[in-house]
Amino acid sequence: MIGIGFAQQTPGSKQTAPFSIEGATAHLGDGTVIENSLIMVSDGKISFVGSANMRIARMGKVINAKGKHVYPGFIVSNTTLGLGEIDAVKASIDEREIGAFLPHIRSIVAYNAESKVVESMRPNGVLMGQITPRGGMVSGTSSLVQFDAWNWEDAIIKADEGIHASWPNSLTFGRWWLGEDNGAKANPNYTKSIALFKEKIENAKTYLAGPRNPKNLVYEAMEGLLNGTTKLYVHVDGQKEIIDAVNFAKDYGIKLVIVNGDEAYKVADVLVKNNVPVIVQRAHRIPGGDDSDYDFSYKLAKLLVEKGVTVAIGMDGDMERMSARNLPFYAGTYAAYGLGKEEALKLITSNPAKILGVEDRVGTLAVGKDATLFISEGDALDMRTNVLSHAFIQGRTLSLESHQTTLWKRYANKYKNQ
Incomplete structure (x- = not known):
């Protein structure tokens, strides 16, 4: 029983x-x-x-x-929900594959619709998620799912909507535990890593323009980037690296989304000019910069939104799957630190819908859209009153x-x- x-x-x-x-x-x-x-x-x-x-x-x-x-159902971006169950049990984790350049790896086929962690999202109004792989320079593709399904096929709202890449860091830091100087130094492999990515893009263009024989799954997967049907999600924090990623995307006509982007507010004008949205990390974390304000993590969304950047909230980090249920409360913290409630609500409703290319189906309460919504006893961005009845x-x-x-x-x- x-x-x-x-x-x-x-x-x-x-x-x-x-x-x-x-x-x-x-x-x-x-x-x-x-x-x-x-x-x-x-x-x-x-x-x-x-x-x-x-x-x-x-x-x-x-x-x-x-x-x-x-409210419309909340959308959690950049999450490994359904790709892992118990962090301490390796056999239950399926969020990454071996290799560095894996645009052809589809996270959706590993998504477990029967995950008990996924089930625990719904009582807080988190009803949809962008299921995202991890690891390597290029991790694979993400897909948007809804959290009430028999299997991954039933769960799909939009499959393989983007490819995720980890941008290299222009700086390296010594390994203090080995007695090395832990100060910042220029990364000698920075330009080499970017050059490798460009080489892969050029090779894909050549392959796709030819007979495609023999079939190359890596290059086939990159076709969407080059024809504009798939977005490139670049996981990056630094100001220089963000600018380099934007220029890279411009050179190849690729639709770009910045993920994490702690220093994105410093180059917000460039992001707005190039129509590049940002998926920020959850608010409840320690600031990453040595000279960051103590409350920087709470007000990052405001710094971007007030400059015209489209912003959503992602879940990258420790205990990310379990913490995803707190998505509305992260938005509530951003609301308290300058955004206001309705603007903060966009971070988990209409904005991720736009970024993921599904604004015609979900993200707002509007005629003709999916009836994915919930009723709360009170303010859904406040953990004291977010009590769902339906x-x-x-x-x-x-x-x-x-x-x-x-x-x-x-x-x-x-x-x-x-």
Whole structure:
């Protein structure tokens, strides 16, 4: 019986009857707020968004959400959710492959839709994620999935939407544990590493323009970068390195996204000019720079947004899969440090949808988009009030139970009766 309690939740059934959500404060995800709203859903899509004061027939069952808040499903960017289960158990981790240049590696085929870690995202409103590989100079492709599926095929919203690369560092630091000077020095291999990437691009162009025989999976995977259908996500922090990555992308006509980008605010004008968005790290971390403000990590999003950069929140770092459930609270911290609530909400709704190229389907509450949304008792960016009463993915009703809520209720009852 205990094993049954820990089983993965069965995915919801396809929506067969329309329903309406009435009375909630609707946060549309684009900065717009509708008090006393009316949202109607049919066939997995949003069919109406407006004021509940309008004289219009409600569709199907009416959910009374007066005093509550409704949000589009949150999107977590740059995450290894579903690619690992228990950090200390090597056999459960499948986030990287052996090799340095692997654009043909598809993270989506390793995605575990039955992960208990993935299941624990939903009670906080995190309903979608960009599943991203790690390791090497070029790690492979990421895909956007929704978190209510039988398998990875069912989970896909957009497959292989981008290739991820780790940009080399222009500086090296001595290994202090070996007695080396740990001061910064110019990296003699910096230009060589970039030259290698350029060589691979040139080789791919030559291959793709020819008969493609014999078939080369590495070069085949790079076709999307060169024809504009796939984005290049460059994981990089330094000011010089960011500029070099932007120039590299311009030279080859590649659509670029900066990931992490601690010093991106220093070159924000270049990013805006070249339409390059940034996926920043989560707010709850120690600043990386020796001369950074103590609260730098809390206000990085503001520094970028106020200069016109499109920003989303990623999860790279320690305990990243488990920490992804705190996505709305990272946005809440960015809100408290200058962004404001509705602008911070964009970091996990409309902005990642735009970056991932799915703004026509998800990211905001709008007619014609997927009915992937949830109802919260209060402010979803505040951990004290983000208590979900309902959640839906493509109109399907979700269970908000997980192995964690099961344990919480089990032991709450134990101590309540003592």
